[in-house]
Amino acid sequence: MHGRIRTWGPGALVLLPTVLLLGYFVYGLIAWTFNTSLTDRHTARKGPAEYVGLENYVNLFGEERFLNSLKNLGVLTVSFIVGTLVFGVLWALLLEKGVTGEGVFRSIFLFPMAISMIASGVVWGWLLNPSQGEEARGLNRLFSIVGLNFLENPWWTAGSRWTTMAAIALPAVWQLSGYIMALFLAGFRGIPPELREAARVDGASEFKLYRHVLFPQLSPIALSALIILGHMSLKLFDLIYAITGPNQFRTEVPSIYMWNTLLRSDMAKAAAIAIVLLAVVAVLVIPYVAYTVRQESEK
């Protein structure tokens, strides 16, 4: 027994503060939020609250506004993930074989990642100005300058859910595509050159080489990218806040709706929204965490 303590003791001592901190500030606070979501605490006022079971959740899912925010989130996530993957993978493919000035391209594609979503939202808010024709500003004005007037559009301010949320996703795609490029570029460069040589010797066309030899090698990277982008998108808040302000029904997602609910001091409802958001993230992340941990322990 004494030997075991000597062996594991110091390590446990180092990890203990972290386990306690995360236990309280992650898992404990999640439980706290969940608990609040089961009560009728609809004001900022302290004092005892009644438990009302799942009433807040039932109300939420019966509410047009919340369903709207969930649909917006779904469309935003699809647009963002597809857009970022297409751009990122395409850039990686273009750079992959080595081009002159690759370092310059890489740095420029990557730099938006260093910028806060508030700062980029401020700039993109102006670029996505909805005015058209004579009054056109931002990208709409640019389209008319280069003679692509037909591209002028009201961006996020009118039109369908898809065009609205795709317009919101555009700045996010601009920010994150470079990151996906870096991931895939590293992936391509990590594939042993012999593999390509062998495929070419066997007479595989370039297309077949990528389709059957290179891309399958990169599926773990694609999985990581999907999880990263997916959970970023689900939590997206600052970009929407900066571009449209927090009070737009058209672009409201659960994270924004929660903030608006908090401003009205409806604690129980805000907590319920937060828990739904957590559940959506967990559905994505828990299988990934389990998979990663299993892989690690196999080593």
Add this chain to the structure above:
Amino acid sequence: MTAAEVPADAATGKAAAAISRKPRRGASNDGTTRVSRTVRYVLLLLFLLFVLIPVYVVVIGSFKTASDTTAAAQWNLPETWTIEPWRKAWDVLQPYMVRSLLLAVPAAIISSLIGSANGFVLARWRFPGANIVFAFILFGMFIPYQAVMLPLRTTFQELDVTRGVPTLIIAHVIYGIPICTLIFRNYYATVVPHEVIEAARVDGAGLIQTYLRIILPISISGFVVTLIWQFTSVWNDFLFALFLTQQNNGPVTLGLAALAGGQKVDYAASMAGALITSLPTLLVYIVLGRWFIGGLMAGALKG
């Protein structure tokens, strides 16, 4: 490549190095023709344009006079160049910038140090239940802050922590621990030779001694990655700032949102403000870009 493996490469700079490793140009059998090469460059330049358009807008916008920002002139270079918008934005943002610096530097250092100690233990001291602890920490990286935000505010109120910078440092350190721990865990698992640690153990050094005397001095590149990552994400954070502080004691993201989101928005000053608040992270990125790529690969797991 799993989430856990990415950081390992990144921390060693191997990822960055791998990206830098260009294939030999002009190799006869690289499957490209002159046409496809031309198409490649044309496409790349078009994408470059897409990425740089906002940069053009924000830079020229920040040097314009009010009369120069009409719809028709928005894409033109300034008629008269002025630094007035920069002065205006700086006057507003200066106290916020100081607070952000006082926040991001210590938060990055503290979470990196904790992450390093944790990472070492997780990588080298296989103990019973290690997997559970690993999953416990890994999941902490992905939680949406909304799920903890409400009680977090209450907790800080009850602890009576001064709102503003101290509150944010605590929050960012705690929620930054998972990512820092994982980066270091993989760094120590792959980079630091096992023999070094074994030798220290044989010589009778305990875990803490081994860590302080042998591991810490050879952790520099790991620290570079976590410091860059934490500094950038703390500097750019908006959600914690909004929930946990107020306008008069918040960090620079709050300042910029106020400057650019008011009723009567000054276009030129907003643009200058966006640039000013981005300069520190851009500087970090330019100076330490080589590691930044690796750091991103490791760190962007945290949204």
